[in-house]
Amino acid sequence: MNDTSHGxxxxxxxxxxxxxxxxxxxxxxxxxxxxxxxxxxxGRAANVQSVAKIAPYGTWTSPIGxxxxxxxxxxxxxxxxxxxxxxxxxxxxxxGGRLALCRTTHDGTxxxxxxxxxxxxxxxxxxxxxxxxxxxxxxxxxxxxxxxxDQRWYVLDPDAGGDPVAISPEPDRRHGYRFxxxxxGPGGTELWCIRETVTGDAPTDIRRDLVAIPLDGGGEIRxxxxxxxxxxxxxxxxxxxxxxxxxxxxxxxxxxxxELCVADVRPDGxxxxxxxxxxxxxxxxxxxxxxxxxxLIALTDPxxxxxxxxxxxxxxxxxxxxxxxxxxLGGAMWKVGMRWFAVLxxxxxxxxxxxxxxxxxxxxxxxxDVDTEPPLTMWQAELDAADGVVLGVAGxxxxxTAVIRVDLATGALTEITPQPDDLPDPAYLPxxxxxxxxxxxxxxxxxxxxxxxxxxxxxxxxxAPPLLVHVHGGPTASxxxxxxxxxSFFTSRGFAVVAVNxxxxxxxxxxxxxxxxxxxxxxxxxxxxxxxxxxxxxxxADGRRLAIRxxxxxxxxxxxxxxxxxxxxxxxxxxxxxDPLLWTDKGGQTHDFESRYLDGLIGSLPExxxxxxxxxxxxNAGQLAGPVLMLQGLDDQICPPVQADAFMAGLAGTGIPHxxxxxxxxxxxxxxxxxxxxxxxxxxxxYGQVFGFTTPGVPVxxxxx
Numbered sequence: 001m002n003d004t005s006h007g008x009x010x011x012x013x014x015x016x017x018x019x020x021x022x023x024x025x026x027x028x029x030x031x032x033x034x035x036x037x038x039x040x041x042x043g044r045a046a047n048v049q050s051v052a053k054i055a056p057y058g059t060w061t062s063p064i065g066x067x068x069x070x071x072x073x074x075x076x077x078x079x080x081x082x083x084x085x086x087x088x089x090x091x092x093x094x095x096g097g098r099l100a101l102c103r104t105t106h107d108g109t110x111x112x113x114x115x116x117x118x119x120x121x122x123x124x125x126x127x128x129x130x131x132x133x134x135x136x137x138x139x140x141x142x143x144x145x146x147x148x149x150d151q152r153w154y155v156l157d158p159d160a161g162g163d164p165v166a167i168s169p170e171p172d173r174r175h176g177y178r179f180x181x182x183x184x185g186p187g188g189t190e191l192w193c194i195r196e197t198v199t200g201d202a203p204t205d206i207r208r209d210l211v212a213i214p215l216d217g218g219g220e221i222r223x224x225x226x227x228x229x230x231x232x233x234x235x236x237x238x239x240x241x242x243x244x245x246x247x248x249x250x251x252x253x254x255x256x257x258x259e260l261c262v263a264d265v266r267p268d269g270x271x272x273x274x275x276x277x278x279x280x281x282x283x284x285x286x287x288x289x290x291x292x293x294x295x296l297i298a299l300t301d302p303x304x305x306x307x308x309x310x311x312x313x314x315x316x317x318x319x320x321x322x323x324x325x326x327x328x329l330g331g332a333m334w335k336v337g338m339r340w341f342a343v344l345x346x347x348x349x350x351x352x353x354x355x356x357x358x359x360x361x362x363x364x365x366x367x368x369d370v371d372t373e374p375p376l377t378m379w380q381a382e383l384d385a386a387d388g389v390v391l392g393v394a395g396x397x398x399x400x401t402a403v404i405r406v407d408l409a410t411g412a413l414t415e416i417t418p419q420p421d422d423l424p425d426p427a428y429l430p431x432x433x434x435x436x437x438x439x440x441x442x443x444x445x446x447x448x449x450x451x452x453x454x455x456x457x458x459x460x461x462x463x464a465p466p467l468l469v470h471v472h473g474g475p476t477a478s479x480x481x482x483x484x485x486x487x488s489f490f491t492s493r494g495f496a497v498v499a500v501n502x503x504x505x506x507x508x509x510x511x512x513x514x515x516x517x518x519x520x521x522x523x524x525x526x527x528x529x530x531x532x533x534x535x536x537x538x539x540x541a542d543g544r545r546l547a548i549r550x551x552x553x554x555x556x557x558x559x560x561x562x563x564x565x566x567x568x569x570x571x572x573x574x575x576x577x578x579d580p581l582l583w584t585d586k587g588g589q590t591h592d593f594e595s596r597y598l599d600g601l602i603g604s605l606p607e608x609x610x611x612x613x614x615x616x617x618x619x620n621a622g623q624l625a626g627p628v629l630m631l632q633g634l635d636d637q638i639c640p641p642v643q644a645d646a647f648m649a650g651l652a653g654t655g656i657p658h659x660x661x662x663x664x665x666x667x668x669x670x671x672x673x674x675x676x677x678x679x680x681x682x683x684x685x686x687y688g689q690v691f692g693f694t695t696p697g698v699p700v701x702x703x704x705x
Contacts, residue, residue: 052458057465057494058545058693060457064424064485064492065697066677070094072485073676075401076417078120078337079382081391082134083141086416087113088393088403089120089132097671101132101145103158104416113158119148122180124194125593126638126668129180129233130337134158137188137215144182144191144215151178153191155215167191167217173198181233181337185212186240186265192224194233194336203637204585204592210234210245212269224271227261230254230593232336239293241265242313246285246333250585251596251604254333255476255506255513257281260288260298262313278311278319286330291343297322299330299340304510306330308341308349308360322362327353329360331381332476332506342385344408350390352379354507355480357390359408370406372413374399378482395482398426427455430491432481435498439530443503443515447531448481449540450497459494466691467541469532469568470499471550471557475516475524475601478505489680493695495687496541502527502557518608520601521564521615524557529567544569545691549683551575551631551669552639559617559647562625570626570690572683575636575668578643579618581609589640618643621650627657627703629686631679633666657703659686 074091077099081087087103098119102112114120120131132145143158144167151171154164171177175198182193190212199205209226210233224234228247235244243265248258263274278298279285286306288298296311298319306328309319329351330340342350347362355378357370376394380401384391388409395401400423403416430450437445452465459465468490472479479499487497501507503523504516516523528548535541548571550558555576562571577583577590580602585595602611613619628651632644641662648660661682663675670676681698688695689703 052454052456054458054460055494056693057452057459057463057542058688058691058695060452060454060492060494061696062428062454062489062492064428064489066489066680067673068422068424069485069489069680070673070676071422072400072420073671073673076393076403077380077382078130078132079384079391079393079403080133081384081386081389084386084389086391086403086405087132087134088417090417091671093671093673093676096665097673098148099131101143110416113143114145114156114164117149118145118164120145121148122146122151123175123178123637124180124196124336125230126591127335127593129194129335130182131180133182133184133191135184135188135191135215137184142215146179151175153179153182153193153213155217165217167213167215168221171198183234183236186236186269189216190214190222190269192234192236192243194231195221195223202588203590204588204595206592222269225263225274227274228259232333235288235290236265237290237293241293243271244288244290244296244313246279246288251599252281253476253594253597253600254286255284256600257283258285260285260296260300260311262296277313277315278309286333287338287340289341289343297341297343297349301328301330301510306340308351308362310362322347322349323360323365323367325353325367326509327367328507328509329353331478332474334474334477338381339383340381342383342390344385344388344390350383350385350408352381352383355379355482357383357392357394357406370408371411372404372406374413376404376413378480397432397481397483398429399423400483424488424492428453428492429483429488430497434481437531437534439503439527441526445503445527445531446501446505446508448479448499448501449535450484450487450491450499451540452491452494452496453488454492454494457494464536464539464542465494465496466545466547466687467532467535468495468497468687469528469546469548470497471524471528471548471554472499472501472505473550473552473554474506475502475504475520475553475557476506476513477553478507486680490684493684496535498531498535500528500531517600518603518611520598521556521560525561525564528557528561529565532567547571547687547690549574553577555639556580556617559628560615562628563617563620563623564615566625568625570628570687572629572631572686573644574631574679575633575639576617576630576644577639578647579616581605581612581616582643583639589642591637594638618647621647622654624651624656627686627690629658629683629701630660631663631670631682632660633663633668633670633675635665636668638668652704655705657690657705659701659703661701 073093076088078089089099101114143156153168156164178196185192195211197207210224212222229249232246259276260278261274264272285300311319349360380393382393390406405414430453432448536543546568548558551574555573558571582589651658685701
């Protein structure tokens with residue numbers, strides 16, 4: 001619940017922690033190292049030495065370079081089982097950041113279904129919706145997918161190959177229609193999906209409905225329903241007589257309140273009136289799937305935690321929690337089509353609990369973790385299941401994410417996509433430590449701490465490492481302790497990194513999530529500073545070398561922290577929000593999905609205009625605690641570059657060291673290999689210049705004043 005005491009706490013009272021002397025960097029001494037010897041070497045990368053050099057933190061050389069970070073910057077998404085075979089999309093930074101589509105074949109080999117330049121993405125809600133499906137048609141299976149360049153649906157016989165054929169119309173304006181989260185309609189002759197229609201020039205001029213598109217490309221597109229301003233894709237019951245979907249309206253976000261809707265499918269393919277069977281203004285259903293013709297299984301949170309409920313769509317009984325637990329089994333629906341659970345049959349369901357795969361047994365009311373070998377601790381919301389086999393995407397602190405199949409009957413695990421050949425030796429990868437800190441209000445602040453890790457180096461006695469406080473985006477999201485190439489890039493050079501799940505993060509129940517309600521720019525700032533100060537106090541970080549970094553909402557918190565506290569010496573701000581008044585439906589500088597997000601994060605307008613003005617980093621640039629590095633994609637439709645442009649232009653002539661690096665062709669976040677490399681190199685050079693040490697292996701970033 002909202003803690004009104006946050007409103008009276010001034011983050012400017014968070015002074016810099018006690019200062020520690022920073023050793024020079026003009027010497028290095030070799031010493032025996034019994035704990036970081038060659039016994040940890042697996043032969044995947046460098047030859048780990050049996051002795052370590054003593055060298056100042058931040059100056060260590062590392063085999064984890066910017067090229068390696070970029071090559072590991074992709075990963076699988078949108079997994080699905082099709083006729084027992086594994087399918088997935090795969091990010092390709094080296095191919096301009098496109099999403100390729102891959103599958104396994106019946107002989108066990110893997111092949112790419114769509115070669116470049118096909119890019120299996122879409123712009124639904126700007127973050128994207130599930131971009132592909134395979135439909136069983138009278139003529140056989142058909143792959144249907146959206147292509148980024150024109151946002152149209154295409155169809156292809158996945159076995160015969162050939163050229164994909166567009167089945168949705170070409171709009172009058174670029175990306176005038178956006179589609180996603182499709183399924184086969186009754187009889188397999190239509191695609192049922194979300195359609196976004198651009199109705200004007202403002203980014204909020206969007207209309208949505210669920211539509212039916214003939215798979216043969218002929219005939220008119222039929223509108224099925226437009227129950228809410230925002231919609232997920234339809235889900236048809238096994239007998240095709242009912243359809244379900246989720247809907248919500250401004251100013252709610254999907255983690256605030258959604259409605260689970262059901263309508264009957266008439267013989268002519270139209271829908272009858274819909275009825276709401278779960279959800280509401282203060283209950284957020286994040287996923288629903290059919291388990292029989294009259295029953296939906298829904299992840300929803302009427303009791304404050306995303307638990308699994310059985311919903312009788314006939315109304316004969318109230319929704320039933322299948323295994324009550326004070327764990328979030330669901331999450332924030334940033335992309336339409338995310339899947340936190342899958343139906344196994346026999347009242348059993350594959351679920352995600354604290355990042356691990358588990359099986360929920362509704363008859364016993366239990367949730368049991370699935371042990372795997374190797375241990376996989378971080379599963380993504382990409383679950384699918386059929387015939388006792390679970391398909392998903394998972395990783396671990398020293399393993400990159402991969403497409404994984406688990407046979408629940410035998411426990412057999414198959415890694416469909418192998419680990420990258422250039423994955424760093426585990427000796428260079430930090431083991432994240434789950435920590436819980438306390439903010440000034442006595443509230444818990446979870447975080448993941450990554451300590452400097454490099455078997456070739458040790459820091460000087462008495463010296464604490466520089467600390468990067470990483471702020472996740474969202475802000476209604478979270479960070480988990482999995483493998484991170486960018487984190488390892490810094491820890492292998494002698495930095496400590498702490499990733500903070502500040503108040504408002506997901507995974508800790510609705511009460512924790514709503515700690516940020518109307519307190520954005522306060523709670524997040526206070527929590528991150530409290531973690532940094534605690535690490536300095538215990539000797540895990542150097543109080544003279546603290547930086548904060550984050551992108552999107554994390555960019556806001558980073559900028560707000562630098563302009564409202566004296567905790568940090570510098571910060572990296574990536575594709576941020578800097579003037580929240582402009583980042584609203586009235587300000588006109590953001591997209592429709594989040595244009596009313598700030599109603600909940602800061603307050604409704606115009607009655608709370610003063611909050612927007614007071615908290616805006618754009619209005620407080622003169623109070624910057626130190627140098628700032630800004631990274632921005634020039635094609636960003638979520639956080640357009642206009643705010644970063646103005647903020648950085650205002651620093652000219654102030655004497656505050658700063659740098660502004662922009663990226664042509666990048667949207668929200670960086671997908672291209674060359675962009676990732678440039679961003680990482682710039683950030684490392686920036687910290688070295690501010691903290692006073694050399695950063696070998698990267699060009700010197702020019703800092704202006």
